Amino acid sequence: MMTDIRIDVAVIGAGPAGVAAGIGAREAGAEHVVVFERDWDLGGILQQCIHPGFGLHTFKEELTGPEYMHRWIERAHGAGVTFRTNTMVFRMEEDGSFWTMNPDEGIQHVHAGAVVLGMGCRERPLGAIRVPGSRPAGIYTAGTAQRFVNMEGYMPGNRVVVLGSGDIGLIMARRMMWEGASVEGVFEIMSWPGGLRRNIAQCLDDYDIPFHLDHTVTQVHGKDRLEGVTVAKVDANKKPILGTERFVAxxxxxxxxxxxxENELSRMAGVQIHPVTGGPVVNQCLQTTRENVFAAGNVVIVYDLVDWVSAEGYKAGKNAALFALDGLPKATRRFDVRGGENVRLFSPQWLSDQEDATIFLRVTKPIEQRCRVTADHGLFSKTLRYARPGEMNEVHIKAEQLRMLPPDVREIIVDVEEE
Amino acid sequence: MGAVEVIQRLFDVIIIGAGIVGAALARELSAYAMRVAVLDKAAEIPSGASRANSAMIHAGYDDKPRTQKARFCPSGNRRFHELQGSLDFTLRECGSYVCAFEEDEIRHLDVLLDQGRRNGVPGMEIISGDTLRDREPHASREIRAALWAPSGAIVNNFEAVVAFMDNAQQNGVELFLETQATGLLCSEEKQEVFGVETTKGRFLAPVVINAAGVHAGEISRMAGEESVRIRPTRGEYFITDKTVGHLVKGFFFACPSTKGKGITVASTAEHNLLIGPTSTPQTDLEDTSTTMKGLEEVLDGARKLVPDIPPGAAITSFAGVRANTLSGDFNIAVLRKPRGFVNVAGIKSPGFTSAPAIALHVVEMLREELSDRVIMTPNPRFVPERTHIPRFAELSMEEREALVRRDPRFAQIVCRCETVTEAQVVEAIRRGARTVAAVKIWTRAGAGRCQGGFCGPRVADILARELGIPLEEVTRHGGHSRLLVGRTKEYWFRGNE
Incomplete structure (x- = not known):
C-alpha cells in the first residue's frame, strides 16, 4: 500500500539551495529534516560544473562546482540532514503535502510541517525563442552539452556555434574548445552580454572566440545533422537587418x-507565481503565498552567484523550521516592493517588518558609469562602479528600519540610477 | 532486421508508406490471412504529413458533395470514434467552429452547413458570436457568427498511426523501416507488378499499394502512371506551453479561403495549444523548415481568432508537407496496367480523417478487382484490440502504485515535463522504437516544455542499453542524425575507465 510519511521539514531538490535549506532547518531546531532528490547524486547542476569560480564569497577561495557542493554536503551530513536520492517528487497538493516515487519504496505521500522548494531552473529551448528552420540533430542547450562532455565523456559535435551569452554558454564555448572542437562564435541578440563579465574575459577573450553582440541566429539548416546556421545583425527592435545575413557552417x-x-510543483501547491521572475512570490523569509511552503534559489529568481543561492537556501530552511515549530514571527506590517524604471526583476516581492531583508535585483540596461542602487524612504543607498544585467545587485534593509516607517507607507521602491 | 538478411522476401501485399493511410490499411488487411509488408523510408512512424498536421478529425462539411473527400471524410470521422476504444489512441471530442468575421463569410457558413448536411455530418448549427463567446470566453469579440460541428474532434496523430500499425503488427503484418522504394518490379512492358526494389533488397508480392504521401507521384511514375501529380504545400505550426491550453475548448477555424482551411487554433489531446498552418506551395517534397515569415503569419492568424494567446507561449514549431494534387481530390484507383498496382494518392486534408474509411474501401477494391491476385480469407488469429503503453501521467495514484509494484521501472521518471517513466520508454523500444524521435512519438518523452533538454540524454542512454549499441550510434531520427560525434579527449586520456 501507499505509505504516508510524516516529517518536520521537507526540502525538494538537493542542489545548492536545497542542501543549505536542510542545514538551516536542522540548525534552527527541526528534528526530522529530509531532502528529496530525483538524481542519483547530490549537488544538482553543480555536479557538472567542473570549472572553478564557485564559493569566493562563502569560502573565500575559488572552488569547482563539485568541490563547492562537497563542502556543503559534508556540513549537511554533520548537521543530521537526511537525504533521499533517486526519488522524484511528482505531485504536490494544495495543503503542501506531496507524492514521491522511487523504484525501492514505490509511491509515498509525504506530510511535512513545512516544505522548502529548491527545484532550481531549466534552460529555455530553441522553440521558445522561435528560431525557424529544420530540426536536425546537433542542437543542444548548453547544459545538456555540458552533461554529455563533463559527466558522460561524449562530444556532442566538432564545430560549434553558441547562441546567447548566458554563463553556461560561455563556459561551454571554452570547454568545447579545450576538447578540440572549433568554436565559430558566440552570438547575442542583446547589446550586452547575458553572463558575467569575468566569463567573457576568461572563456571567450582568452581563447580568441569571436563574440557578436546585436546578432542572432535567423535560420537552422540541415536535415539529419545540423549543417549550419544563418546569423544576422539585429536592429534596435531586435529584428534581423536585411542584407546582414551570413551562413556559418x-x-x-x-x-x-x-x-x-522550474515551478510545476509550486503551481500544483497553489503558490502564486510572479509573472516577471517566473518564481514564487516570497517575502524576505522566503515564505510563499502558502504559509507552510518556502522557496529559495533559482526556483525563485535566477541568481548570478551560487553563494547567494546557498545563503537564501539556508534562510528558507531556517524559517521553514521555525514555522513548523510555531516560532516564525508573524508580520504586523507588510510592505510591497516595486522596481523602478531600470529594474528588470527583483525578489522578494514583499517585506514583513519582523526580519532584516536583502532584496536581489537585476537591471534592464547596463549602466557603465558610477551609479546608485537605492530603496526609497531613505532605507538604502549604495554607490556602484557600474550596473549590468548579468550581475545582481543587493539592497539591505533592517527590520528596525521597516518598523520605524510612517504608518501610511505600504510600498518600497528599489531602483538603480546614474549618479 | 539487418540489410543483408532481406535480400528477397515474399509477401501477398506490399504497402509503400506507413503514414495514417498505410497504417490503417495494414490494420484492416491484418484481418485476412495474408502476408503483408509495409515499407517506409523513415526510421520512425509517422514521419511525413501524418506526423505534422493539425491533428484534426474533421466533421466533413468542407468538401463538395460527390467528391471522394466528401465520401470518406464523414465516414472516416465515424470510424475514428468507433476504433478509439479498441485501438487505444487519444481522441478528444471537442467539436469545431468555423468563425465568420465579415458579411460574406457569414453567408459562406450557410454554404458549409448545406454541404455538411448533404455529406451526412451530424448535429451542425450556426450560432451567433455571443453564443460562441458564452461557450468559449477567449474567442475574439470580432467574430460575428460560427458554424458549430459537434463531431469535429482532435486526435493524438502520433498515437493513432502507431496504434493502427501496432495492431497490424500484432496480427502478423511486418513493418520495414529505413526501407526506401527505389523501383517497381514489373513484367515486360509493365503488364503486371510483382514487387518492389528497395534500399534493403527486393520485396516480392502480386499486389503493391502506393500510400507514399508526398512521394506518391514518384512511386506512381515507377508504374508508368503519370496522373498523380503532387503539388507539395508546406504548413507551419506552433505548439504552446500547457499553461495556455485552456484558452479554447473547441477547434477554431477561420472561414476557409481558396488557399485552404486557413489558420486554426485548437487545444491538443494533451492540452497544449496547436496553432497553424500556413499554406505555402514549394517544389521540395521533404523541406519541413519553418520560416520567420510563416511563424509570424501563424501567430497573427491565431490571435485574430483568440486574441489572448500570448506571443511568448510557444515551446516549439514544426512544418509538414502536404500531398496536394492538381485535381484537389483523392486519387484512389486500381490500375489496369501494371496489374496489381493500386494508387492511394493525393490524400491531403481531410486525409488523416478519411484514412480509416479509405482503408476499408481499398480492402473492398482488392476483394472485387484483384481477386485473381490475392485471396481474402479471414485471419483466424486476428485480434481487433490493442492497448497503448500505459500513459503514466494520466493515471490515478492507485493505478500508478499498481504499475510500480508490477515493474519498479515505472517509478523511474525519465521525462519530467510529461511524467514519462523508464518502463514506458523500454516498452516503446520493445515495440519497435529505434530513435529518440520514435520514443517521443510513442511516449511523449521530450514533447514537453523543455523539449528534451532534460530527458534527451536519458532516452539516448536507454536506447543504447536496450538495443545493445554504443551511445554514439543512437540517432535523433535515423540516417545521419547521430546525437554525438565521439568520446572526449579526457575520456581517452583516462584510459576508458
Whole structure:
C-alpha cells in the first residue's frame, strides 16, 4: 500500500539551495529534516560544473562546482540532514503535502510541517525563442552539452556555434574548445552580454572566440545533422537587418538563451507565481503565498552567484523550521516592493517588518558609469562602479528600519540610477 | 532486421508508406490471412504529413458533395470514434467552429452547413458570436457568427498511426523501416507488378499499394502512371506551453479561403495549444523548415481568432508537407496496367480523417478487382484490440502504485515535463522504437516544455542499453542524425575507465 510519511521539514531538490535549506532547518531546531532528490547524486547542476569560480564569497577561495557542493554536503551530513536520492517528487497538493516515487519504496505521500522548494531552473529551448528552420540533430542547450562532455565523456559535435551569452554558454564555448572542437562564435541578440563579465574575459577573450553582440541566429539548416546556421545583425527592435545575413557552417548549436525557474510543483501547491521572475512570490523569509511552503534559489529568481543561492537556501530552511515549530514571527506590517524604471526583476516581492531583508535585483540596461542602487524612504543607498544585467545587485534593509516607517507607507521602491 | 538478411522476401501485399493511410490499411488487411509488408523510408512512424498536421478529425462539411473527400471524410470521422476504444489512441471530442468575421463569410457558413448536411455530418448549427463567446470566453469579440460541428474532434496523430500499425503488427503484418522504394518490379512492358526494389533488397508480392504521401507521384511514375501529380504545400505550426491550453475548448477555424482551411487554433489531446498552418506551395517534397515569415503569419492568424494567446507561449514549431494534387481530390484507383498496382494518392486534408474509411474501401477494391491476385480469407488469429503503453501521467495514484509494484521501472521518471517513466520508454523500444524521435512519438518523452533538454540524454542512454549499441550510434531520427560525434579527449586520456 501507499505509505504516508510524516516529517518536520521537507526540502525538494538537493542542489545548492536545497542542501543549505536542510542545514538551516536542522540548525534552527527541526528534528526530522529530509531532502528529496530525483538524481542519483547530490549537488544538482553543480555536479557538472567542473570549472572553478564557485564559493569566493562563502569560502573565500575559488572552488569547482563539485568541490563547492562537497563542502556543503559534508556540513549537511554533520548537521543530521537526511537525504533521499533517486526519488522524484511528482505531485504536490494544495495543503503542501506531496507524492514521491522511487523504484525501492514505490509511491509515498509525504506530510511535512513545512516544505522548502529548491527545484532550481531549466534552460529555455530553441522553440521558445522561435528560431525557424529544420530540426536536425546537433542542437543542444548548453547544459545538456555540458552533461554529455563533463559527466558522460561524449562530444556532442566538432564545430560549434553558441547562441546567447548566458554563463553556461560561455563556459561551454571554452570547454568545447579545450576538447578540440572549433568554436565559430558566440552570438547575442542583446547589446550586452547575458553572463558575467569575468566569463567573457576568461572563456571567450582568452581563447580568441569571436563574440557578436546585436546578432542572432535567423535560420537552422540541415536535415539529419545540423549543417549550419544563418546569423544576422539585429536592429534596435531586435529584428534581423536585411542584407546582414551570413551562413556559418557548424554541426552543433548550443543554446544559452535564458533560464526559467522550474515551478510545476509550486503551481500544483497553489503558490502564486510572479509573472516577471517566473518564481514564487516570497517575502524576505522566503515564505510563499502558502504559509507552510518556502522557496529559495533559482526556483525563485535566477541568481548570478551560487553563494547567494546557498545563503537564501539556508534562510528558507531556517524559517521553514521555525514555522513548523510555531516560532516564525508573524508580520504586523507588510510592505510591497516595486522596481523602478531600470529594474528588470527583483525578489522578494514583499517585506514583513519582523526580519532584516536583502532584496536581489537585476537591471534592464547596463549602466557603465558610477551609479546608485537605492530603496526609497531613505532605507538604502549604495554607490556602484557600474550596473549590468548579468550581475545582481543587493539592497539591505533592517527590520528596525521597516518598523520605524510612517504608518501610511505600504510600498518600497528599489531602483538603480546614474549618479 | 539487418540489410543483408532481406535480400528477397515474399509477401501477398506490399504497402509503400506507413503514414495514417498505410497504417490503417495494414490494420484492416491484418484481418485476412495474408502476408503483408509495409515499407517506409523513415526510421520512425509517422514521419511525413501524418506526423505534422493539425491533428484534426474533421466533421466533413468542407468538401463538395460527390467528391471522394466528401465520401470518406464523414465516414472516416465515424470510424475514428468507433476504433478509439479498441485501438487505444487519444481522441478528444471537442467539436469545431468555423468563425465568420465579415458579411460574406457569414453567408459562406450557410454554404458549409448545406454541404455538411448533404455529406451526412451530424448535429451542425450556426450560432451567433455571443453564443460562441458564452461557450468559449477567449474567442475574439470580432467574430460575428460560427458554424458549430459537434463531431469535429482532435486526435493524438502520433498515437493513432502507431496504434493502427501496432495492431497490424500484432496480427502478423511486418513493418520495414529505413526501407526506401527505389523501383517497381514489373513484367515486360509493365503488364503486371510483382514487387518492389528497395534500399534493403527486393520485396516480392502480386499486389503493391502506393500510400507514399508526398512521394506518391514518384512511386506512381515507377508504374508508368503519370496522373498523380503532387503539388507539395508546406504548413507551419506552433505548439504552446500547457499553461495556455485552456484558452479554447473547441477547434477554431477561420472561414476557409481558396488557399485552404486557413489558420486554426485548437487545444491538443494533451492540452497544449496547436496553432497553424500556413499554406505555402514549394517544389521540395521533404523541406519541413519553418520560416520567420510563416511563424509570424501563424501567430497573427491565431490571435485574430483568440486574441489572448500570448506571443511568448510557444515551446516549439514544426512544418509538414502536404500531398496536394492538381485535381484537389483523392486519387484512389486500381490500375489496369501494371496489374496489381493500386494508387492511394493525393490524400491531403481531410486525409488523416478519411484514412480509416479509405482503408476499408481499398480492402473492398482488392476483394472485387484483384481477386485473381490475392485471396481474402479471414485471419483466424486476428485480434481487433490493442492497448497503448500505459500513459503514466494520466493515471490515478492507485493505478500508478499498481504499475510500480508490477515493474519498479515505472517509478523511474525519465521525462519530467510529461511524467514519462523508464518502463514506458523500454516498452516503446520493445515495440519497435529505434530513435529518440520514435520514443517521443510513442511516449511523449521530450514533447514537453523543455523539449528534451532534460530527458534527451536519458532516452539516448536507454536506447543504447536496450538495443545493445554504443551511445554514439543512437540517432535523433535515423540516417545521419547521430546525437554525438565521439568520446572526449579526457575520456581517452583516462584510459576508458
Amino acid at each position: 557548424c554541426d552543433t548549436l548550443l543554446l544559452a538563451v535564458g533560464l526559467i525557474p
